[in-house]
Each structure stands twice: as structure tokens, then as C-alpha cells.
Amino acid sequence: MKNGYIGTILRVNLSTGSIAKEPLNEKNANDYVGARGLGTKYFCDEVDPRIDAFSPENKLIFMTGPLTGTLATSSGRYNVVCKSPLTGTIEASNSGGHWGPELKFAGYDGIIFEGKSEKPVYLYINDGVVELRDASDLWGMDVFEATHALEEKCGNQFHIATISKAGEEGVLFAGVMNDLHRAAGRGGVGAVMGSKNLKAVAVKGTGSVFVARPQKFFDVCTAARKQLAAHPVTGAGLGQLGTMILVNIVNGVGGFPINNLKDGSFDTYADDISGETLVAKHLIRNKGCYGCSIGCGRRVEIADGEFKSKGEGPEYEAGWSFGGDCGVHDLGAVCKANFLCNQYGIDPITMGATVACAMELFEKGYITEEEVGFPLRFGDATAMVKATEMTCKGEGFGKIMGLGSYRMAEKYGHPELSMSVKKQEMPAYDGRAIQGIGLEYATSNRGGCHVRGYMISPEVLGIPSAMDPLVTEGKAATLKVFQDLTALCDSTGICLFTTFGQGLPEIAAMYREAVGSDESDEDILLKGERIWNLEKKFNQVAGVEKDTLPPRLLRETLPEGPAKGKVSELETMLKEYYEVRGWNADGTVPETKYQELGM
Amino acid sequence: MIVKFFAYYRDNDFAGCKEISMQPVKTLKELGEVLSERYGEKFRNEYFDATGTAVGERTIILVNGRRVEFLNGINTELKDEDTVQIFPVVAGG
Ligand code: SF4
Numbered sequence: 001m002k003n004g005y006i007g008t009i010l011r012v013n014l015s016t017g018s019i020a021k022e023p024l025n026e027k028n029a030n031d032y033v034g035a036r037g038l039g040t041k042y043f044c045d046e047v048d049p050r051i052d053a054f055s056p057e058n059k060l061i062f063m064t065g066p067l068t069g070t071l072a073t074s075s076g077r078y079n080v081v082c083k084s085p086l087t088g089t090i091e092a093s094n095s096g097g098h099w100g101p102e103l104k105f106a107g108y109d110g111i112i113f114e115g116k117s118e119k120p121v122y123l124y125i126n127d128g129v130v131e132l133r134d135a136s137d138l139w140g141m142d143v144f145e146a147t148h149a150l151e152e153k154c155g156n157q158f159h160i161a162t163i164s165k166a167g168e169e170g171v172l173f174a175g176v177m178n179d180l181h182r183a184a185g186r187g188g189v190g191a192v193m194g195s196k197n198l199k200a201v202a203v204k205g206t207g208s209v210f211v212a213r214p215q216k217f218f219d220v221c222t223a224a225r226k227q228l229a230a231h232p233v234t235g236a237g238l239g240q241l242g243t244m245i246l247v248n249i250v251n252g253v254g255g256f257p258i259n260n261l262k263d264g265s266f267d268t269y270a271d272d273i274s275g276e277t278l279v280a281k282h283l284i285r286n287k288g289c290y291g292c293s294i295g296c297g298r299r300v301e302i303a304d305g306e307f308k309s310k311g312e313g314p315e316y317e318a319g320w321s322f323g324g325d326c327g328v329h330d331l332g333a334v335c336k337a338n339f340l341c342n343q344y345g346i347d348p349i350t351m352g353a354t355v356a357c358a359m360e361l362f363e364k365g366y367i368t369e370e371e372v373g374f375p376l377r378f379g380d381a382t383a384m385v386k387a388t389e390m391t392c393k394g395e396g397f398g399k400i401m402g403l404g405s406y407r408m409a410e411k412y413g414h415p416e417l418s419m420s421v422k423k424q425e426m427p428a429y430d431g432r433a434i435q436g437i438g439l440e441y442a443t444s445n446r447g448g449c450h451v452r453g454y455m456i457s458p459e460v461l462g463i464p465s466a467m468d469p470l471v472t473e474g475k476a477a478t479l480k481v482f483q484d485l486t487a488l489c490d491s492t493g494i495c496l497f498t499t500f501g502q503g504l505p506e507i508a509a510m511y512r513e514a515v516g517s518d519e520s521d522e523d524i525l526l527k528g529e530r531i532w533n534l535e536k537k538f539n540q541v542a543g544v545e546k547d548t549l550p551p552r553l554l555r556e557t558l559p560e561g562p563a564k565g566k567v568s569e570l571e572t573m574l575k576e577y578y579e580v581r582g583w584n585a586d587g588t589v590p591e592t593k594y595q596e597l598g599m
Numbered sequence: 600m601i602v603k604f605f606a607y608y609r610d611n612d613f614a615g616c617k618e619i620s621m622q623p624v625k626t627l628k629e630l631g632e633v634l635s636e637r638y639g640e641k642f643r644n645e646y647f648d649a650t651g652t653a654v655g656e657r658t659i660i661l662v663n664g665r666r667v668e669f670l671n672g673i674n675t676e677l678k679d680e681d682t683v684q685i686f687p688v689v690a691g692g
Contacts, residue, residue: 245605253665
């Protein structure tokens with residue numbers, strides 16, 4: 001096809017070993033765009049939301065968007081869609097790197113995996129040659145070992161998406177890693193892949209992606225690139241300083257959660273684990289995904305000491321989860337824990353937050369030293385890294401931490417100490433100091449998550465304009481727009497980080513010229529709203545719990561900092577949110593809303 | 600009064616340090632004048648907008664953790680015990 005899409009979907013039945021190529025459902029592609037939206041649409045049409053996430057009935061869908069692998073900047077993205085074993089919600093986990101574009105160059109918009117293989121396999125894709133191959137010798141390997149082994153077998157031009165032992169053994173927050181360090185990290189998509197005995201997908205393609213109106217597409221992409229280059233964040237800050245630069249400013253407004261969210265300011269320690277310190281002491285070089293002019297990734301080395309290591313990251317969220325959330329201000333330890341997560345393919349947000357929860361359980365005497373194997377206290381960098389390593393390797397108490405903080409805390413009778421929403425850990429911003437992000441966590445369709453409507457942008461960073469983080473007014477309406485725009489952006493196949501420097505007009509323009517549409521910006525944004533409501537519909541049928549926050553955020557006031565004395569005023573914001581969404585007062589979606597959205 | 604600098608505000612062609620302790624000044628505007636005098640034009644051009652009557656578009660200033668847009672902008676009054684934090688516009692996530 002010549003409209004951003006390739007026009008072909010691969011359907012792989014792992015139970016029977018059959019591989020079929022089928023035409024892309026063009027109506028669905030039009031209505032749900034691609035990647036997150038289109039993957040979710042395929043999934044919802046084919047899978048009963050009430051299934052067990054680890055049953056063969058769960059499907060695993062890798063889907064690109066119409067802008068993936070095109071001239072559009074930062075267009076290296078694809079999504080992995082399935083029912084999450086961690087949250088029970090629909091999951092669309094987004095990753096960058098080069099794997100997504102490569103799949104399109106090989107001639108496919110996406111892959112739908114069904115059933116369960118009897119023995120370990122990987123999918124080999126070399127343009128038109130698609131085969132399930134034996135992966136018995138790869139089983140048990142970590143991400144780096146498996147990637148290198150597959151490059152050896154298939155050739156080093158292949159791009160590899162793989163799981164590690166953590167995914168094979170069902171760590172509920174194991175991800176799919178591609179191009180070594182890029183992660184479809186959240187929600188346990190790697191554990192679903194492991195449950196299907198699918199180790200990896202190796203892909204090489206020599207084709208191209210064609211767009212509908214090449215000259216106009218070139219013009220709008222060039223204009224967007226110039227705009228991003230001129231913006232202080234996307235043109236300089238994000239590339240030079242990386243995402244860890246947020247540590248000091250979020251700490252500055254009192255929203256950097258400390259010690260499993262017991263405290264709200266890391267005082268003088270924040271700078272020890274900040275982006276400034278990372279750049280000054282440990283950065284080797286920047287790294288970018290396919291076609292990205294921003295290049296926020298970083299190659300980092302801890303040259304000596306107990307945590308001597310080398311790898312990529314950490315991103316801000318991991319810097320917080322292993323740092324502030326565990327009360328740790330040793331940047332070497334934070335980096336080491338993050339590298340382990342990359343090597344073993346697990347989500348560092350849930351990992352660090354689970355260690356933090358275990359630390360509180362330990363300090364309160366709900367778990368013993370005997371169970372853990374060592375004292376696990378806030379601020380103990382060595383213990384934090386050890387706990388992470390045990391989880392990565394599935395050893396001892398690590399097996400319990402591999403369930404995530406909610407199930408772990410529940411096992412010890414204190415689920416209220418899990419800082420999670422719908423059983424997924426909230427990331428690095430406190431919903432008491434930054435009210436809108438609390439609403440975002442509560443309403444996220446995949447549980448605690450910051451990239452489903454990044455309210456930090458207006459509330460802390462002042463992008464596109466500043467909103468007061470301590471008030472609730474206007475947050476619901478802004479969040480709805482952010483959620484819909486994010487769903488659209490994720491579904492086109494470009495990186496959400498571009499939205500610091502561009503908005504709906506630029507994204508809609510690239511989409512229009514790629515697919516050959518004359519729809520208005522509003523019509524295109526409506527697709528984002530449709531995707532949001534589809535995800536919500538799945539969750540409702542799946543019986544996912546209601547939108548709320550951990551009791552700590554609703555009842556325990558922040559003990560210090562600029563937001564001292566605040567709790568989340570969630571109820572006020574939720575009421576307004578359901579109104580602006582056009583939903584019922586109890587948060588359910590009326591049939592009329594689906595009709596209005598043409599679903 | 601404590602003034603803290605972040606990201607490129609710490610570079611040698613800006614403040615060249617992480618933090619200073621200084622004699623109290625009355626307002627953020629006055630602080631900007633004093634610091635620009637000390638650190639030069641480059642600093643001034645970031646701290647102030649083109650008119651010199653507001654905080655520069657590429658700068659975020661917090662006074663005791665509150666963004667100055669929600670206080671009194673560049674005319675926010677300062678007290679001896681205040682902490683001022685100066686950042687360039689940053690982002691991540
Ligand atoms: S901004 Fe960062 S994460 Fe996004 S595509 Fe570029 S390098 Fe990848």
C-alpha cells in the first residue's frame with residue numbers, strides 16, 4: 001500500500017505452527033490509526049476480556065503505526081498488545097529502537113501471535129521468509145545473551161525482540177526488549193510472551209514504506225523537525241541532559257516521592273542522583289532510536305566501586321524507583337539496578353517500587369530478615385541492588401517480589417502499602433503535590449502509569465503552559481485532551497517525547513499526508529478518544545477495579561516540602577473527569593458514548 | 600537567602616556553581632539584576648524575557664518550591680529565609 005501502511009498482517013498460531021499473511025483491516029486502520037490503537041482493536045475483536053492472561057487464549061500482538069519507519073521524526077515506535085497479567089487490563093506497551101521500522105521494511109504492519117507453542121520457539125522473518133524455529137538452546141538466556149546468539153544464528157543485520165528468563169518464568173512485570181536496550185517494559189507483556197513459549201522475534205527487511213502524498217509529507221515532516229530543533233526541550237535539553245534532569249525540578253516542587261511515598265522531598269540528596277550528576281560523572285555518549293532528532297538515550301559507565309558496571313539509562317522513572325523511592329542516593333547503585341533490569345528484561349519502575357514496598361514491609365516488621373535473607377531497609381544501596389538481582393534471577397525472596405508490590409504486600413496482609421493503581425506501580429511523581437498526575441494515575445487504562453496523559457508537562461514543566469500543581473481546577477479537561485492526544489500519538493508510531501515540542505496540528509499534518517486523508521485535526525484527535533474508550537470498554541468487561549489511588553495518597557498528608565499537608569483531592573477531580581468524558585457518574589461508559597464515537 | 604542553579608545554569612558561562620548564599624534582595628527582579636551583574640549578559644538573557652519585565656521563556660524559577668507564575672511573577676517578594684531555584688526549561692519522563 002502507499003499510505004504509510006504496508007497492508008499485511010502476519011498471523012502466527014503457536015499451537016499449530018501455522019503462519020498466515022492476511023490483508024490489513026483497512027477500516028480498523030482508519031478508525032484506530034495503528035500501533036496501540038489498531039493492536040487494541042484487533043485484540044478486542046478477537047479475545048474475550050475475561051480470559052486468564054496466561055492462558056493460550058490471550059493473544060500477543062506486535063503492531064506498528066502508519067508513521068513507523070517513515071521520515072517523520074522519532075518514528076521508531078511499535079506497541080506490544082495483550083491482556084496484562086499484572087493488572088488484568090488491556091496492555092499496550094510501547095517501545096522504540098529500530099525493530100518496529102524493520103518489521104515494516106520486511107513487509108508487515110504487525111504480527112498476531114495466538115495459542116501456545118509446545119516447545120520454545122522464535123519467529124524468524126527475513127522479508128517474505130517467515131518461520132517458527134526452535135529456541136530450546138536460547139531458553140534461559142538473558143536479553144543480551146539471546147540477542148547476540150540470534151544475531152549469530154540469523155545474521156547481524158537482524159533486529160531482535162526478546163524476553164529473558166524473567167519473562168519465561170512469569171515475572172509479572174517482565175517486558176519485551178528489542179535492540180538490546182529498548183523496552184516494551186510495562187504490564188508484563190514479556191511474561192505473556194514467555195507463557196506462549198515464544199522466546200524472540202528476529203526480523204530483517206529490505207523493503208520501504210510509502211506514503212500517500214510524498215512531497216507534502218516531506219514538507220510537513222521537515223517543518224516539524226525544524227520546530228522540534230528550535231524548541232529548548234526537544235532541540236537541546238532532552239538530548240543533552242536526558243530524562244534524569246527531572247529529578248531536581250520534581251523534587252523542587254515537592255513531588256519526588258521518597259521511601260515508598262512516605263515522604264515528599266529528598267532534601268539535599270536529590271542532586272546525588274540527578275541528571276546533572278549523571279552527565280558530569282558517568283555519561284559516555286547519547287543514543288537515539290530510529291530517525292530520532294532528539295536522542296534522549298544514554299550510554300553510561302560506573303567506572304569503579306561496588307557497583308562498577310556499564311549499560312544504558314537509567315531514565316528518570318528508574319532513577320526515582322531505585323533512588324528516591326528506596327531512599328537510595330548512590331547513583332552507581334541506581335545505574336547498576338537499572339542495567340540489571342535491561343539485561344533481564346524487566347520493568348524498572350515496578351521493580352524499584354516493589355523493592356521500596358518490601359523495605360517498608362520489612363521496617364514495619366511484616367516480613368523478616370529470615371524471609372528476605374538480609375536486612376532490607378530504606379537507604380541501603382547494597383540491599384536494593386541485591387533485591388533487584390534476586391528478582392531478575394528468580395531466586396529466593398525475589399520470587400515473591402516478581403509478583404509486583406500489590407500481590408507481595410497482600411500476601412503479608414498489607415496491600416495498602418503497595419503504591420499501585422490497578423496493581424501496577426505508580427511512577428515518579430506524587431499525586432498529592434501534583435494533583436493532576438494523581439487523576440491521571442487513577443484513570444489510566446493500564447493502571448499506574450505516567451505516559452497515558454503526562455500532566456507533569458503543564459503542572460511542573462509549564463508545557464504548553466503552566467498549571468498550578470496544587471489545585472484541581474481545570475485538571476480533568478486538560479487530562480482528557482492529553483489522554484486522547486497521547487493515544488493518537490502512540491498509535492501513529494512516533495515518540496511521545498516529540499509532544500514536548502509539537503502538538504496536534506503537527507501530528508495530524510504528518511498523519512494526513514502519510515495516509516492521504518483530508519480529515520480535520522479534530523476528526524483525527526477523535527480517533528484518540530475512540531482508542532481511549534475502546535481500552536476502557538475492555539477493562540469494564542474484564543472486571544477491572546474502579547479508578548482510585550492507594551489510601552496513602554488519599555488520607556496521609558505529605559509531611560514536608562512545598563505541598564506539606566496536602567492529600568490527593570481525587571474525588572473532586574474524578575467527578576469532573578467523568579463529566580468531561582461523557583461517562584456515567586460511576587465511571588462506566590454509556591452505550592451512547594460508543595455510538596457517538598462510531599464504535 | 601539561598602539561590603540554587605540547575606542544568607546549564609551551573610555551567611561556567613552562567614553561574615558556574617550549584618548554589619550560593621547571598622544577602623537578601625527585595626524581589627525576584629532585583630535578584631535577576633544582581634545575578635546578571637555578577638554573571639553577565641548570557642545569564643541576563645535567559646533569566647529575563649526580551650522586555651526585562653518577566654521571567655525568560657526558557658527559564659523556570661521556584662521560590663520555596665512554588666513556581667513564580669503562581670506567586671507574583673518577577674515581582675515576587677523575597678525574604679531572607681527563602682530558597683530560590685533556577686532551572687532552564689527541561690522535560691523528560
Ligand atoms: S526521544 Fe528518546 S525515546 Fe523517543 S525516539 Fe528519540 S531517542 Fe527514542
